[in-house]
Amino acid sequence: MFTPTDEQMARFEAGESVDLTHTFWFGLPKDLANGDVARLQECGAYVFPAINTFRYPADRHRELAEQDIRRLTEAGADGFQIDSVYQDLVAQPK
Numbered sequence: 001m002f003t004p005t006d007e008q009m010a011r012f013e014a015g016e017s018v019d020l021t022h023t024f025w026f027g028l029p030k031d032l033a034n035g036d037v038a039r040l041q042e043c044g045a046y047v048f049p050a051i052n053t054f055r056y057p058a059d060r061h062r063e064l065a066e067q068d069i070r071r072l073t074e075a076g077a078d079g080f081q082i083d084s085v086y087q088d089l090v091a092q093p094k
Contacts (some may be wrong), residue, residue: 004045006013010045018088026081028055034075041076048083051082051089 004012004023012018024029025032029049037047043047049072054062069080069089080090 012040018043024048026050029072032072034071037072037075037077042076045077046078047072048079049077050079051080051086053083055087062086 001003002024002025004018004020008018008023012020014038016062025040025047026043027049029051032049040047049068051065051068053061053065065086066089069082069086072080079085082090
């Protein structure tokens with residue numbers, strides 16, 4: 001299985017414990033509360049929020065993407081699905 005099903009996510013959002021082992025949560029940062037990261041991981045999912053330029057206002061996309069990356073990194077996200085313009089925001093120092 002690649003991503004959680006709609007049924008699994010409905011049950012998760014209702015507060016149930018759902019077996020999400022070997023699934024990947026690819027979703028929008030606006031749909032992911034900080035506490036949801038740990039809950040999804042406790043259910044077995046890997047959490048990879050989508051950080052894409054078209055999801056943000058053009059005049060503030062970088063600033064808002066950086067805020068989402070920082071917030072979700074602190075919340076423990078496993079990684080990010082990003083547009084290449086944000087690569088420097090997630091790159092590890094050498």
